[in-house]
Amino acid sequence: MDKSAVTGATTNTATWIGFAAVLMWALLAILTAASGAVPPFQLNALSFAVGTAVGFLWMAMTGRWRDLVQPLRVWALGVVGLFGYHALYFTALRNAPPIEAGLIAYLWPLLIVIFSAALPGERLRWFHIAGGLLGFLGAALIVTRGASLSFEARHGAGYLAAVACALTWSSYSVLSRRNATVPTGAVVGFCAAAALLSVPFHLALETTVWPRGGGEWAAVLGLGLMPVGAAFYVWDIGVKRGNIQLLGVLSYAAPLLSTVILILFGYGVFTWQVAAAALLITLGALTASRALRIPTRSGKEASAGR
Template identity: 60%
Template sequence: MPSQVTRLRATMIGATAVLMWSTLGLFGAASGGVPPFLLNALCFGIAGLGATAWLALRGRLVLMRQPCRVYGFGILGLFGFHFFYFTAIRNAPPVDANLINYTWPLLIVVFSAFLPGERLKIQHVAGTLLGLGGAALLILRGDGLALDGDAAPGYFAAVASALFWSGYSVLSRRLGSVPTEAVAGFCLGTSLLSVAAHLVFETTVWPQGTGEWSAVLGLAAFPVGLAFFVWDIGVKRGDIQVLGAFAYTAPVSSTLLLIVFGFGDFTLVVMAACALVTLGALVAAKDMLFGRFTKKTGGVAAGERVEE
């Protein structure tokens, strides 16, 4: 990453993570019957090793040398989110668990108000709520919430997954001096913990054939790889509230990709969800779109430089 980056550019870089996460459904569907924690271990392992090799070739491996507390934070954030998410969808109706989990963008927007130099504006809240409405419409598809009492552990796990990812994203801002290169170590640590979880909870099923292995490599390259590096840039140096609202484009984009590749149909519900999420993102990014970033104490105005 360049040594200097503007707030606007950092926001745009971070937004590419959301676009990459929209391919999760497509690549996941093509990866066959590989159990979640094993898939997690493979993808984070490949991504971490690839990033480490790239840093070594560029002579930047030294940037991965960080205090244990930094690695503890990063690994706990990445692994904790995935652990609780997989636990949620196994112990609660997947639709309900997915919807509860997708409160994390809203939580990012709310929690960001407590960051130094940040101020929560009405358009951030309104835009994020519109996005949540669009995601809910898409996920529920008219089925409604089941809220089965026997699935309470799964619901709690879904809440935990949302809290882990929103907490990781917001608190990353407080570690602005930690270089993004350290994310390579986060990925490697997450892979190791995922191996342990796989051995405890799952039966091993490896990818079969070139197609499934290609899907695993696609996951490792983008939604379970590069996405976490660009997200780190975005949440540390960009407009975290705009990123939170924009995150609701992920379930919509994912659905549209599945439709394009023949895994679903384009319906009025999908169209309405697209409209709500798009409107929400536009509302939340009003200041950015019209170039009216305001200079905040400890914050950065558009066009100003942020030193790494």
């Protein structure tokens, strides 16, 4: 069998494994809404604690504890990526209007596409950029709901936090590709650190509010099992071994699917903006997916040698 074909199949599989994280992140809004009045950093601590517990259980079953033994630079990247992103996101929403802050923060998929050009062996092509821009336009319609934007200087700190938020997650994702030899089990440690670091922020900035009833506790458990748990593990596989440009564009499906789920559960209404966003994001994904149909350079060379 052609080695390039095997490599391509492996890359495509890893890409779709990474896309599972996008599907899980689509549940973030509905599960957060169902978790009641638990403040953000407390919810962060609880959710990451659940995600960590699942990871530790897996490590105990497989005996992969050595995955946690990593250089300081790897730990720094993981902790800044997971905890830093969430801390900056919450800071942005506290200091700027949610619509503007959310839109800026959602630059991260497009930044992943652009930053990937600096990775060894990666080529940034026109359809990656075009797909990313179409996806961003679709996300903009979802986040703004067609409302006019008003960027005011007094919210500058919030806007800067949102920019830092987008830069943090995109940089974490792309730099993870450079650390492709680091096992995904290390992410369990990053989740544990994020849970622990959320506690002092909660105690300093928030009033403790515990979930009420089984439904709210189930939502917290769901957050920890999927969007604030397993999602980070499969995302790690996707960005390290998959098509990172396509994965970046596909990430714009998260706000669309999240909105559709909210509508289905009665938290929103279907509008023309949702329909237009669905069209733009789908077009963006289809445009970027050209990468799956174009043979690699090694594949072309192998064909020429026959």
